[in-house]
Amino acid sequence: MAFSRATFLLAALLAALLVVTSVQGSGQDEDALDRESLQEDVSLDNDHAVSYKGYKLLSVAPVTKRQRKSVIRLAGKQGVQFWLAQRNATGSFVAQILVAPGAVARVTRRLKDKGVNFKIVIQDLQNAINNEVTSLRDTDAIESGRPFVWDKFHRLSAIYAYMHQVARQHPELAEVKTIGKSTEGRDLLVLKLGRKSQSVKPAMWIDGGVHAREWISPAAVTYIIRELQKDTGLLNKMDFYLMPVANPDGYEYSHTKDRLWRKTRSMHRAANATKTALKRSRPCYGVDANRNWDSHWGQRAASMDPCSNNYQGPHPFSEPETKAASEFILRLAPVAYLSLHSYSQLWLMPWGHSDEPSRHDLQLRKVSLKAVEAIQDVSGHTYQTGSINTVLYPISGSSLDWAHEKAGIRYAFLVELGDTGDYGFVLPASEIEPTGKEMLAAVREVAKAAIEDAKSK
Numbered sequence: 001m002a003f004s005r006a007t008f009l010l011a012a013l014l015a016a017l018l019v020v021t022s023v024q025g026s027g028q029d030e031d032a033l034d035r036e037s038l039q040e041d042v043s044l045d046n047d048h049a050v051s052y053k054g055y056k057l058l059s060v061a062p063v064t065k066r067q068r069k070s071v072i073r074l075a076g077k078q079g080v081q082f083w084l085a086q087r088n089a090t091g092s093f094v095a096q097i098l099v100a101p102g103a104v105a106r107v108t109r110r111l112k113d114k115g116v117n118f119k120i121v122i123q124d125l126q127n128a129i130n131n132e133v134t135s136l137r138d139t140d141a142i143e144s145g146r147p148f149v150w151d152k153f154h155r156l157s158a159i160y161a162y163m164h165q166v167a168r169q170h171p172e173l174a175e176v177k178t179i180g181k182s183t184e185g186r187d188l189l190v191l192k193l194g195r196k197s198q199s200v201k202p203a204m205w206i207d208g209g210v211h212a213r214e215w216i217s218p219a220a221v222t223y224i225i226r227e228l229q230k231d232t233g234l235l236n237k238m239d240f241y242l243m244p245v246a247n248p249d250g251y252e253y254s255h256t257k258d259r260l261w262r263k264t265r266s267m268h269r270a271a272n273a274t275k276t277a278l279k280r281s282r283p284c285y286g287v288d289a290n291r292n293w294d295s296h297w298g299q300r301a302a303s304m305d306p307c308s309n310n311y312q313g314p315h316p317f318s319e320p321e322t323k324a325a326s327e328f329i330l331r332l333a334p335v336a337y338l339s340l341h342s343y344s345q346l347w348l349m350p351w352g353h354s355d356e357p358s359r360h361d362l363q364l365r366k367v368s369l370k371a372v373e374a375i376q377d378v379s380g381h382t383y384q385t386g387s388i389n390t391v392l393y394p395i396s397g398s399s400l401d402w403a404h405e406k407a408g409i410r411y412a413f414l415v416e417l418g419d420t421g422d423y424g425f426v427l428p429a430s431e432i433e434p435t436g437k438e439m440l441a442a443v444r445e446v447a448k449a450a451i452e453d454a455k456s457k
């Protein structure tokens with residue numbers, strides 16, 4: 001497509017960005033984030049929660065090559081965190097960077113000096129977070145009989161209670177399965193939705209919350225649960241396995257301590273470090289649960305630094321969360337796989353590790369187009385589509401590549417939900433229903449194609 005030169009350029013830019021961040025000992029994110037550079041700047045409140053008071057989110061739109069370079073050079077700089085770096089649909093480069101209060105003057109001066117267009121989209125991130133938290137109060141009361149709602153973000157216990165409630169109310173089609181335990185001992189729960197039948201039906205896997213701070217993702221999965229349980233026609237033809245919170249430790253941590261937490265909560269020290277380096281290195285928490293899968297693990301664009309936001313872990317499936325999910329998926333052998341992330345409205349296909357197309361590329365593209373058309377019909381949102389490697393940048397050890405390559409799931413997709421940058425990770429709860437609705441339409445398209453496919457075999 002005409003887009004390919006632009007995407008190639010972007011890949012090159014992001015590769016450069018990666019080099020910069022790894023030299024700094026920090027990570028590259030699929031959201032192009034370098035969190036460690038922020039770590040020293042974030043302060044602790046009395047209740048030991050990380051405060052983002054005075055942090056500003058900047059949307060940056062460099063036009064010339066020089067301008068792009070100067071923006072990319074900001075990666076790894078003190079007080080600068082990339083939330084996003086990609087080409088938009090028109091081919092122009094956009095980035096969103098979170099800037100600590102102490103770095104705002106320096107960063108904006110630099111952008112002005114280079115003539116780079118930018119605007120401040122969030123004036124004070126802590127304000128945005130506080131507004132979000134206000135709407136969270138008292139949402140854990142589902143056990144005491146209050147209904148689960150979709151205009152609030154819920155804590156893990158409420159989401160789990162909702163899953164159990166669905167299973168209790170619909171024993172003929174719903175069942176909660178515990179597939180393992182997290183590092184901190186939390187249950188890993190999957191809800192199965194499907195009419196009981198004599199024959200084995202094709203199955204579809206849908207997960208959310210792999211990255212803790214992407215709160216819209218678990219919320220969208222619970223919306224899909226709400227709607228799918230009513231669709232007995234579809235549940236006669238297919239079984240759905242839905243895991244709203246694939247990283248429960250990280251999810252809870254993002255609610256209680258650090259709204260921008262991304263990884264799991266295991267603890268690691270740098271491997272293969274020299275004795276002095278090891279002495280100096282502090283252990284860090286968490287593995288990027290989307291770099292830890294046994295598919296081209298550790299090859300490209302993942303970090304070996306335990307303190308990086310993209311730390312791949314000491315070995316594939318080092319995390320109990322990814323290990324349990326992968327073992328369950330292998331036994332299940334689903335025909336379709338969908339992993340929901342946020343943000344930037346992308347419908348992504350394999351591969352992440354390579355720019356070679358999948359041998360199922362044609363079918364994947366066909367289904368992707370149907371899915372993004374369905375989304376457009378429902379919400380008017382335009383999701384860009386293509387492989388992770390071409391639309392974003394190379395990543396290795398991703399669950400999507402593993403699902404397609406190792407689990408042999410033909411219809412495997414990763415979705416970056418909304419928004420496109422007005423709120424980023426701190427999306428208002430009013431977006432839960434619209435997002436759930438557009439994803440449900442896409443899920444139906446994938447299911448349709450996968451059922452047809454299974455029939456023809």
Ligand SMILES: [Zn+2]
Binds near residue numbers: 211341
């Ligand atoms: Zn993510």
